[in-house]
């Protein structure tokens with residue numbers, strides 16, 4: 001039986017930078033703790049992943065849902081750097097790479113990226129943005145108190161100048177002024193796809 005009355009306060013604080021609304025008397029689910037503490041890793045230790053563990057990870061990955069049970073996904077394991085580069089250059093007709101993933105052991109602990117509070121991201125029955133500005137400002141300050149983006153990481157200072165306070169929302173607003181993915185339709189057409 002799953003024990004009830006677990007506290008997720010530490011994980012909640014790590015994810016949101018505060019504990020407002022942290023559920024009390026929730027069931028103890030270790031996997032949920034893992035999820036709350038998960039983070040993206042971009043650097044890996046020089047330590048191979050053992051074959052049995054890799055197969056276990058892939059088995060778990062292939063346990064994900066699949067549209068109409070078509071089971072569309074396949075994985076190509078590429079171990080050699082040269083082969084990886086040659087494969088990238090091929091991309092035959094009617095094929096486009098969906099995602100590249102790497103598997104390994106993190107080189108460092110990494111950090112948990114703070115999320116917007118549920119006040120902002122969870123709505124009941126109707127979307128309500130009446131308190132959005134205040135909530136985002138508070139989030140910007142909370143996030144900045146944990147980790148301030150250095151001045152040299154401010155985007156497009158030649159357009160927007162340097163902000164004295166450069167929070168998450170300023171960063172995302174600047175990022176969104178630059179369109180992304182514009183080349184993708186022509187890339188697909190060049191590989192034989194029709195998207196009309």
Ligand SMILES: Cc1cc2nc3c(=O)[nH]c(=O)nc-3n(C[C@H](O)[C@H](O)[C@H](O)COP(=O)(O)O)c2cc1C
Pocket residue numbers: 038039040041042111112113
């Ligand atoms: C669809 C998608 C595309 C992403 N693309 C990149 C990428 O190109 N490069 C990268 O370093 N991280 C990429 N990420 C990771 C995000 O930057 C990361 O999830 C985000 O900064 C929040 O950090 P966290 O995952 O540690 O919580 C991507 C994530 C998603 C969901």
